[in-house]
Amino acid sequence: MNIKLFALAGVALAALAAPVAAAPAKADAAKPAPVSALVKSVDIPYQQFTLPNGLRVIVHTDRKAPIVAVSVWYNVGSKFEPAGKTGFAHLFEHLMFNGSENAPGDFFTPLKEVGATDFNGTTYFDRTNYFETVPAPALERALFLESDRMGYLLGAMTQGVLDEQRGVVQNEKRQGDNQPFGLVEYKQIEALFPANHPYGHTTIGSMADLDAASLDDVKNWFRGHYGPNNAVLVLAGDIDAATAKPLVEKYFGGIPRGPESLVPAANVPTLAAPKSEVMKDRVSTTRLYRMWAVPGLDNKDSVALDVTAGVLGGLSSSRLDNALVRREKLAVRVTASNETFAQTGLFTVYADVKPGVDPALVSKRLDEIIADLIAKGPTADEVQRVATGSVSGTIAGLESVGGFGGKAVTLASGELYSHDPDHYKKELATLAAETPATVQAATAKWLSRPVYALTVEPGPRAAYAEAGTPAKAPADNSPPAKGTRGALPAVGTIADLVFPAVERTKLSNGIEIVYAHQAAVPVTRMIMSFDAGVAADPATRLGTQQLTLSMMGEGTTSRDSITLAEAKERLGANIGASATTDRTNLSLFTPSPNLGAAVDLFADVVENPAFAPAEVERVKGQQLAQISAELTNPGGLASRVLPRLVYGPASPYARGFGSGDPKAVALLTRDDLIAFQHAWLRPDKAKIFVVSDRPLAEIRTVLDSRFGSWAATGPAGTKDFSVASSPSAPKILLIDRPDSPQSLIIGAAPTPLVGTDELLPVIAANDSLGGNFLSRINMDLREGKHWSYGVSGTIRRAEFASPYLIQAPVQADKTGASIAALQSDVKDFLTTSGITQPEFDRTIVGAIRALPGNFETSSAVLSAMQSNDLYRRPDNYYATITQKYRALTLPQLDAAARAAIDPNKFIWIVVGDAAKVRPQLDSLGLPVEVVPAASVAEVR
Known part of the structure; x- marks a missing residue:
């Protein structure tokens, strides 16, 4: 079960009427669809009712698939925890998965039996939620299970269950803490919030408080917070309110109200003076943080600060990226984010210092760039690009009715935090209305306040606060309570999967298109897949493929890296590159109204990478820094040794050596990258896979006008799996x-x-x-x-x-x-x-x-x-x-x-x-x- 669930604006987007224009003659001929058109079309129709016991119910109908998302959100998170009981909300989330009086045993068992997908639970500062997506004929069983743990849990809760889940949660904490920079959140919260502030401790809590949790403690926590009047239930999918209401009344209606879970007062604290600290961690490079506590959802400035974060370090063409990474080459990575909670938020900026560069110089430039944005604000184009990217990112998750994002999340969070399921519309309207002046005003108001500056340097960690031995609980021999609600509801007949019809056609030069039509949302997803993959990396120059792919997005013969990034952002498009074991992929995601212009950019990236020498040296430095980072990360270390052991050193698959051999990467030249591109990223090794709301004929026309005359250069690369390769002996x-x-x-x-x-x-x-x-x-x-x-x-x-x-x-x-x-x-x-x-x-x-x-x-x-x-x-x-x-x-x-x-x-x-x-x-x-x-x- 996850602690965090970040707010995704998972909202339904009505079909946009604007057709895809005919393929333009020039790349810049097609204008992007305006943000206002995208925002105005967003809508999640719903019906709402409240049971006499206070349970708020929201129903959204989406008939695209025979499934229903069930999402229960409780108004309880770590901000409700008193001193000495940190981590209780999250610990209790785990306890809710270990059976209830009428459904004993693991909660996942009956969900697995009905074919549930996207099932889990999360806890964060403001809420705890539980969710599953089930076939529509299994909805009654899901409602039975959710209602049983809401109203009939305590009789099934035992000391053994508590001890078990306490250990699991403590290992979840260890797992997060074990990562590079995994202890930063504790320093951040401690520095920005007073200890008695509702947001003044992390959701995972402390080992000592988890050790001290008693069975009576957690039972009282349940009694105080998990009543129906403290919850929101959302049903989204193949369901309507007329069908849902009697079912919800049947399973939840008999659960009595509980105490009101009152939201604690939580101001946005301001430091009395700037604060700087240094901590050591086993990391590969020095990281410089700048952090502020900022407003939450209840303040309109939170949206403006989202824009600020995008302009500063969120966009590919952000100010920090352009200055510190691209132009001045002082950092290998930068980012800025505005994490918004219900009542407060955290604005965080960081820069990873390039090896060999004085951190003091990077610190100075970081502060100067932030100060310049505070003083002058963003440009209108920057605001527009952030807004477009935000809406496009929303569209990317629109099809899901439930899970970690999707429509159920949007409706439930709006109701829980703002008493308005339509709150997402207000946020989007605010976003569309942002101007350089409004963003500058919010930036100056909140980021001119004293900053918390944290520097994380490579070095041994401080002693880790491990778990102790929980106090031995008195023996409890009472058996779990017997259920009184009868057997689980039967599951009706579930229809077999109807998979979309797949069609194939070819471009003029023979590249095959593999296509499926999906009309739920107006987006196009496209993968140009090459017969290459990890196995194609040159055996003596491991890391060549990664550097080549990284450079594909760093400029073409007609657009430098910044111009290319800005062009993608104006379209809300995403162009990516990746390699699996057997295939190398260049990908495109775009709102379909921008398909023509987005494919123009995609074709430019695929066919005309510049491999500018200065950019090659810069990106090579970033890849070498990534290799150093892998040597500090548990998963990164394992991934660097695993392939040679399990496949054998002579196998082409043994070349999956993390981000490459640092000695080989350091010697790579522009010519090496061009040679790899010509050998592997070529039309005779390519297939294009497309899923879109647009018809195949239109897709083929758009693609043929850009790729139909693309021709290969030089001999093709080959992979040889005929050489015997022996895996390692057991060890x-x-x-x-x-x-x-x-x-x-x-x-x-x-x-x-x-x-x-x-x-x-x-x-x-x-x-x-x-x-x-x-x-x-x-x-x-x-x-x-x-x-x-x-x-x-x-x-x-x-x-x-x-x-x-x-x-x-x-x-x-x-x-x-x-x-x-x-x-x-x-x-x-x-x-x-x-x-x-x-x-x-x-x-x-x-x-x-x-x-x-x-x-x-x-x-x-x-x-x-x-x-x-x-x-x-x-x-x-x-x-x-x-x-x-x-x-x-x-x-x-x-x-x-x-x-x-x-x-x-x-x-x-x-x-x-x-x-x-x-x-x-x-x-x-x-x-x-x-x-x-x-x-x-x-x-x-």
Whole structure:
């Protein structure tokens, strides 16, 4: 369960009437759709009613898929916690997932059975929320479950459940704290807010307060805050108010009101004087922070400050990026953000100092740029670009009815914080009306106040405040209360997935278009996929591909990097570049009214990258800094050693060496990048995948006018998988990362599988071993032993090899025991117990029922289309997958898992503090190799 849920303006956007213009002759001929047109079309129609017990209910109808998002928001977060009870709101969020009186056991079990998607819970300063998206025929069951934990929880709450979830939460805290800069939030909150301020402590709380939580404490917390009159229920999707009201009354109507959860007074504090501090952390470069407490949602200046943050360090062409990174080359990364809560907010700016540069010089320039914006304000073009990007970013998440964003979030947060589900409209209207003058006034008002300046320097961390031993609770032998509401409601017939029809056509030069139509929102998503990927990186110059892709967005022969960034921002378009194991992708997202102009830019990036020498040197420096950062990050360290161990050093897949070999990257030239582009990013290696509300004929016309005459240059690159490559023998590689309160464990086992095999049986089998929350390894290490916040296992599917990987971040003092437990769990599953009938039934039924929710969005459809093409499956694969699931048998799944995964072939990577961890590993029966973190910088 997540602590944070950032406010996403997930709102429905009515279809825009403006047609895509015919392909313009010149790149600048098509004008972007005005922000006002986008904003005015945003609407989420809803109906609202309130039960006699005070439960507020909002219903939004969206018939695009047979699913319903259920979202329950409680007016309780960490700002309600008294002194000595920090972390209670979040701890209680976890407790709400461990069963209620009429639905005992793990809350995820009945959700998995009905095919729920996007199910979780989050806590932050202002609220706790729970959400799931379910097939429409399963809505009654979801309402039963949510109402049962609202009204019938305490009888199922035991000391054992409290102890279990306390341990899980403390490992969630360790996991966050273990990251580079992971302790900054504590310093930020402590410096900007008085200790007794409602926002004066972090949501995760302190180890000591979590240790001190008693069963009576948490039960009283529930009694004080979780009544129906303190909650908002949103239903969004294939439902209407006439159908919803009797169901909500049936399941929630009998729950009595609780005490009113009064929102505490929370002013925006101002420091008496500027404050500067320095802290040490095991980071790769010095980071300079500037921070202020600022207004929240209840103040109109919060929107203006969003614009300020965008202009300062949010846009690709932001002032800090242009000055400190591009022109003066003093920093390798900059950012600015305005995080808005209900009553206050946090405005944060930071710059990562370029290695070799004096931090004092960067600090001086950082303050000068901020001061200039305070004094003069932004330009009209800057304001417009931020507003366009904000609305476009909203559109990117519009299709989801629930989950972490989407329409349910928008309606619920508006009602909870502002007593107005339509509050998003006011925010968007305010955004559209912002001017340089209004933004400058808000900036001057709030950022002219004394600043908190924090410098984080590389160095050993201060001693970590670990958990203690909770006081032993008195024995409680009373059995859990028996339920009185009867069995869970039955689930009606759930229709099979209707996957969009996939069509194919070609451009004049032979590039194939793979297309699907999705009309829910007026956006176009496009991937130009090249047969390249990690395997195409030159073996002796690892990092060439990443530098090439980074440079693709840093200017063309007709636009420098700033001009290109500004042009994208005016359109609300996003052009990206990435590489998977087998494919290299250049992507475009755009509101469809701007399709023509956006494809103009996309074509310029794809066909005409400038690779300007000065820009190459700058971006190369940023990549080298990224490599240094990977050496301080647990996941980054593991990713740099894993491929060579599990694939073998001769495999092209072994080239997935983080961000590259620093010695090789330092020697790369402009000619190396051009050579890579010509060999791999070329039309004869390309396919274009498109999901859009626009018809295929229009898409083809637009694309053909830009790419139809594009021709390849020189010989094409080749990948050779014919050379035998042997994975490492089983062993433990311990990467020494001092001061780590947690160890990251990666278990990797080679398999005989290749991606073009039909892997559905082994993927379905892994559902029970490591593939979901209820899997064996997660339930053991998280829920049973509470040594981890979460453990997972997955087949890492690639075209020519597909190893099995386990990821388990665990508390440092349980590292050896955790590996032993994982070894035992995997061996038992594969050689003894196998899949049980309940596990099999839950997997197959749940997978079939989840399909409509899994493919709700255009991005999910786009991903499926690419996978089908890569693994040589028919375009209608997902249209027929329901029948494939129904044909699977339990013995077939057992056999598939046992044929694929050998429990005796696991290689274990551990990233942790060797002084604490090494003694735990020697008894596991495997050779142990210890290497310092710095030694994995280069290929070994």
